[in-house]
Amino acid sequence: MxxxxxxxxxxxxxxxxxxxxxxxxxxxxxxxxxxxxxxxxxxxxxxxxxxxxxxxxxxxxxxxxxxxxxxxxxxxxxxxxxxxxxxxxFPSLHPYEGDTPKGLGAAMGHEPLLVCRSDRADRDLMLVYDNAEIVQNMRPNMEALKAFAPFGFIATAPGEGSVDFVSRCFFPNHGIAEDPVTGSAHCVSAPYWAERFGKTDLRARQVSARGG
CATH class of the missing domain: 3.10.310.10 (Diaminopimelate Epimerase; Chain A, domain 1)
Structure with a gap:
């Protein structure tokens, strides 16, 4: 290499x-x-x-x-x-509820219901919301999110219709304002929603501008 x-x-x-x-x-x-x-x-x-x-x-x-x-x-x-x-x-990372860093909700544009961390403490923070529309329409302040280095941010909420849950992913500290489709984020979001819904098969959609 x-x-x-x-x-x-x-x-x-x-x-x-x-x-x-x-x-x-x-x-x-x-x-x-x-x-x-x-x-x-x-x-x-x-x-x-x-x-x-x-x-x-x-x-x-x-x-x-x-x-x-x-x-x-x-x-x-x-x-x-x-x-x-x-x-x-892909690996399954066990999500658990953690403290919400001060100012994170304001930087995201909406206060989350809760913030989850995973088995890998150095990985992304997952912010859980109660409405897919909030996630789809949010406009985070990327400069403000950089203050929470080294974390990336997964915003997720229950889906609608045939979609079990939705998400968007922001990584300004990694040189990416928003990742349009993020398979790795589902290593933590899928186990969370699987446990919450009591399901083993889930359909997810990333509601970025590109979508997927």
């Missing part, structure tokens, strides 16, 4: 939420090593860049494969091809 400084410069030049880098793995526990970089830093987990990496493997490098294992900073992540869909196996 190329030098870390070069990967960071490439990610900065791409100026996307994350840029993924893959090389053949040196261990027998995975097929490829995978790392993710935002325009300003390396991150520990990224869903859509993992999906993109798997797509490259399945369509260009090994079209005969139906499973690929990536060695990452979050452990070995597996992606399985099922027809025209990909299934990703």
């Amino acid at each position: 190329c030098q870390e400084s070069l990967m960071q410069r490439i990610a900065q030049e791409n100026n996307l939420s994350e840029t993924a880098f893959i090389v053949p793995a040196s261990s027998g526990t995975a097929d490829y090593q995978l790392r993710w970089f935002t325009p300003v830093m390396e991150v520990q987990l990224c869903g859509h860049a993992t999906l993109a990496g798997a797509h490259i493997v399945f369509t260009h490098l090994h079209p005969e494969w139906d499973r690929v294992r990536f060695d990452t900073a979050s452990g070995v992540l597996t992606v399985v091809r099922r027809g025209d869909r990909y299934e990703m196996d």
